[in-house]
Amino acid sequence: KQEVTQIPAALSVPEGENLVLNCSFTDSAIYNLQWFRQDPGKGLTSLLLIQSSQREQTSGRLNASLDKSSGRSTLYIAASQPGDSATYLCAVTGNQFYFGTGTSLTVIP
């Protein structure tokens, strides 16, 4: 069974810092990896989707990379802002959908 791990579980940084969130998975036979953002009491908002044939995707201040062979993905957030405070989830698709438990990010003004 696929296991998806996100470390750290919580992260607090001052505004303006660049930061990296990590996602690791145990089975490299995946089709896609998707990063989401979840605000408290809300649903999930899709941030980036990386197909298995791709190495990275970029959207604004966000950049996500994928290394299938090592079972890792990173989400890079440049010049963090207080509005980036949320929980970030990664999800992999193989024969099923598997989510990590998320990293709770707090950006301090």
Place this chain on the structure above:
Amino acid sequence: DAGITQSPRHKVTETGTPVTLRCHQTENHRYMYWYRQDPGHGLRLIHYSYGVKDTDKGEVSDGYSVSRSKTEDFLLTLESATSSQTSVYFCAISESSGFSPGSYEQYFGPGTRLTVT
């Protein structure tokens, strides 16, 4: 935002009663999914649908059934609710399947908070 609504948004029910949650989409996407989210477990797939009357089980399907009679509606039923089914339930949709190579993206509804007492 993708046009996905869930009803009800909040529900409190007693153990042993049947409960039905509804997911409605206006995007005409083929695939629909039900997840539950619990602290320490993240999101787990309950059931999904790949077309009208076509459904399959996910990771945690025991105690749940689903139905899809129209493209836009996907219902999740707890036949006899138990306290272990207290959770936040999310519906999601995607245009194509993520189970085969190709581009797809899942969009989520706002969630239903269910409490079973």
